[in-house]
Amino acid sequence: MRIVFLMPTYYPDSFGGAERQTRILARSLRDRGAAITILTPTLQAQAAGTDDQPEGRVVRLPMRSDPALGGRYVFSMLHFWFRAFLWLARHRRSYDVIAIQHLRLHAWPGLVAGRLFGKLLSAKLGRGGEHMELRRLPAQKLPFGKLVVSLARRSRLIFVANSSDIAGDLAALGIPADRVARVPNGVECPMEPGAAYRAPDGACVFVYAGRLAQEKRVDRLIEAFRIFAAEHPATLRIFGSGPEKNRLIEQAAGLSSVRFMGVTDDRDAIYGGAAFMILPSDSEGMSNTLLEAMAYGAVPVITDVSGVGDLVVPGQSGVMLADNTRDAILEGLVTAGGLDAAQWAAMSAEARQRVCEKHAINVVAEAYLRLYREMADDRLNRAPPARGRDIGSAEAGVPAPVGQ
Template identity: 35%
Template sequence: MDRLPGTSSLHIVLVLPTYLPESFGGAEQQSRKFAATLVREGVKVTLLAPRIEADTPARETKDGVEIVRFRLSSLPNLGGRHFFSFAWWSLRTAWWLWRHRRSYDVVHIVHGRLHAVGPLIGAKLAGRPALIKFGRGGEQFDIDTVKNKRLFGPQFAAVIKRLTTGFIANSTQMVDDVERHGIEKARVHRIPNGVIMPQVEPRAARERSESIFLFMGRFDREKAIDTMLKGIAALSGKRAAKLMLVGNGPREEELKALAQDLGIAAHVEFTGRLDDVTPALREADFYLSTSLSEGMSNSVLEAMSFGVVPVVTRVSGVEDMVEDGTNGYLFEAGDVSSCVEALERAAATPPDSHARMSAAARETLAARFGMESVVAQHIALYRTLPGKYRP
């Protein structure tokens, strides 16, 4: 792959509120692949993240990306009774960005929640531009989430809006949310999430003895996996179905108990975190997401890149990539009956129609969401920002 001209002089600092190996989510996976692709294009990348577990390395280099982690007792984007962790994170990141101000060009913060405040202040003091890539749209829009914090929420939201050089919105919903907050259009950049297209054979039409549904991500309340389990329970009474849940999170034991109570434990596999999700993606017929809010789901993107047909809620970013009945199925968030209806439609999909939808999913991704194109758009944006360091 030929490098884009002029990229070898760029040094980007990526800032995340959680990262591998402590959190196995779409944002972390997307950031890992995005950073590695930047490095292959000749851009130097340093990644700042918290570490909660004592055995997580404070420093390491992976895929050419330097990773620096700051020890905390809880995640820095929570606030409330975890305010001390937020404050310590803010001090550590601001100081790091000030101390290294002559070595980097742009601070790129993943998600505009509470953890962004410290890095924004550090970038401001260092005289460097700062970008925020929004994480969620709609009711859970990042700035609204910060504003609703009881302790200084409105003040922190104002800091985020004032100190950010530019905002990256990856969905139509997010663009609407930004406009609602009165942020100037010139500061908003529409760039989608990217996916590295795997080399896979087109899925052939085949009869299925059971429909295999897959979910990958963190088991938290915003993912509404209880709705997923209830939907699978209703479907299992009519059609043979299996659900694979890849990942972990705070609700894991609660969800295992719910699967038992619903009588579907034999049809639900909790795989835990997987270093390589390729076998699961190759096995699955459908990707199931019951999320109450999203930005642009990285897990849905990855599944579609493998030709796994999505069955997903109508949340931010989804309708930018999924057309109901053409390359996937859509249903309403938080509505079990709507979920069941979509599952039934999916399970009843004839083999030849499933093969066509699978191919359409891959075609959509290849045409609009290729990682190399997304990285090129980011590099072009980095070059336009004022205040970049040049030795």
């Protein structure tokens, strides 16, 4: 199987969940004999070009501005459309599948190339709820978002939903069940849990890992932690970068319990010794941070956004925030910090078991390969795809054959 992942951004331009998920999936697929190419824009001239990485061949097309934003960057978007389509056309005999990661404006060349060249075509949705791409793109002032959504709806594209919430959102938007495949995000599970109930100094360690952007509500987390840490020995480690970074550092000035740790791909450094992972986002798809933290045994403290219900059972495998206001986050911190050692250990073990049994990256990679083989069989036989069921879903320990 020869697969092109079409990305809105990739390393070294961004270090978010989509990039992390694509990297570990591509490596696992490559280990199973798949030929992988990652096609992406880059804003860094020194990164432009083609190079071989452990996850496969990475082709970075140089751009002046982010082509997935559109708006005032419309010329960069059109430039990427042209360059990416030209690459897909020139190399059309070297790949079988175009796998679009997140259905944003960067998707247009993949949708058109898939249709013109008869390639298998899938698109993985990034988020659910009101933030889902199929809802947000048509609302843009310029017509390009509507164009992308129209092409996606009219193509033989298979929508990949990584959570039951996203699958439900697709159904509500009128996407037929036979065009939806449930494949969860995957995670590399360490051999042993790295989380700890308390740090050597007795402090309870909370970790936030992700983009420092407004929708993540890290500002509210800092304010809640300011109150919490005044009465409890606790530390908040914040990993990541983003547009809110400088403002958040200024907000936390003088607060010794909050530490900004920068950007790292070292999961041991992020989750080792942590008791809890906290994520008060407005929305998610299926959070990589959530999966990774649970795999390490860090107990999640999280808002009930898309994908969380597939993983977190309140009181068993995590703490669910009532909301992501400052007061609700503070209440979650108090609940988590009030767990005794035995309660925390039981919750940590349950969290790790739920993820490592059902979301291990090898299980997810096999599910994708089966999905693509099934799509190829459907195309060969000119029959409607027999999808609409889970393919290695969060409810199944191993990928279940479609139709069962």
